[in-house]
Amino acid sequence: MEQTLEFTIDGLPVTAAPGETIMAAADAAGIYIPRLCAMKGLSPFGACRLCTVLVDGRSQSACTQPAAAGMVVENDTEQLQGFRKNLIDMLFVEGNHFCMACEKSGNCELQALAYRFGILAPKYQYQFPQREIDASHPDVLLDRNRCILCARCVRASQELDGKEIAGFVGRGGEKHLAASSGCGFVGTDVAADDAALAACPVGALLRKRVGFSTPIGQRKYDHQPIGCEKELRPEKSSTTSDVQKGVAS
Numbered sequence: 001m002e003q004t005l006e007f008t009i010d011g012l013p014v015t016a017a018p019g020e021t022i023m024a025a026a027d028a029a030g031i032y033i034p035r036l037c038a039m040k041g042l043s044p045f046g047a048c049r050l051c052t053v054l055v056d057g058r059s060q061s062a063c064t065q066p067a068a069a070g071m072v073v074e075n076d077t078e079q080l081q082g083f084r085k086n087l088i089d090m091l092f093v094e095g096n097h098f099c100m101a102c103e104k105s106g107n108c109e110l111q112a113l114a115y116r117f118g119i120l121a122p123k124y125q126y127q128f129p130q131r132e133i134d135a136s137h138p139d140v141l142l143d144r145n146r147c148i149l150c151a152r153c154v155r156a157s158q159e160l161d162g163k164e165i166a167g168f169v170g171r172g173g174e175k176h177l178a179a180s181s182g183c184g185f186v187g188t189d190v191a192a193d194d195a196a197l198a199a200c201p202v203g204a205l206l207r208k209r210v211g212f213s214t215p216i217g218q219r220k221y222d223h224q225p226i227g228c229e230k231e232l233r234p235e236k237s238s239t240t241s242d243v244q245k246g247v248a249s
């Protein structure tokens with residue numbers, strides 16, 4: 001029989017297999033840890049820091065940190081939820097996210113996190129960066145205005161599609177996603193049904209000509225907040241802090 005490790009998250013007992021991350025163990029235990037760059041089936045990347053938890057008092061990203069026996073993990077604290085809320089706020093002003101005109105609205109993880117965290121208006125000043133769109137491919141569109149640099153498309157292309165359609169170029173504020181060809185996505189072997197497109201959590205990498213196909217009211221996050229599918233134990237909601245219940249501030 002495989003050995004299991006025991007530890008706690010917010011005082012609740014959790015078990016993990018050796019090598020399993022805190023996030024995977026939390027998911028299995030019905031405890032939601034917010035995330036954007038992590039996606040089941042892809043290797044961990046540790047870029048967005050939304051999943052930051054305290055492990056024995058030290059901050060760690062839950063998507064990359066393996067669980068260990070006896071560790072004490074804090075996830076749902078006012079401080080951590082405030083930190084996550086600030087990160088989400090910053091993502092909105094760093095890019096150009098006009099939800100009302102975005103094909104991904106209602107199915108967007110960034111938008112759904114904003115709802116979950118009660119973000120109704122930007123806290124920081126918009127930066128309105130100038131970003132280019134790659135519409136070179138007949139079936140695939142990259143709108144960098146909405147790209148949050150999570151690398152889910154990059155990893156999905158490599159790990160699930162067996163391709164290498166894109167990567168990052170530039171540094172700091174200039175860092176952006178670029179097709180792995182000198183002439184944009186039209187020069188790559190990307191296809192509209194690639195896992196890379198499905199992996200994009202926002203409306204940055206899209207199939208052309210299928211926008212707004214799901215009516216309002218039937219979209220993924222119209223009925224339940226993001227993370228609900230992880231929260232298997234209803235009684236857990238009583239420990240969820242106000243900020244994560246979507247209370248506006």
Ligand code: SF4
Nearest residue numbers: 147148150151153200
């Ligand atoms: S295009 Fe989408 S999946 Fe790719 S890095 Fe940007 S936000 Fe992430």
Ligand code: FES
Nearest residue numbers: 035046048049063
């Ligand atoms: S989900 Fe862990 S760093 Fe992004």
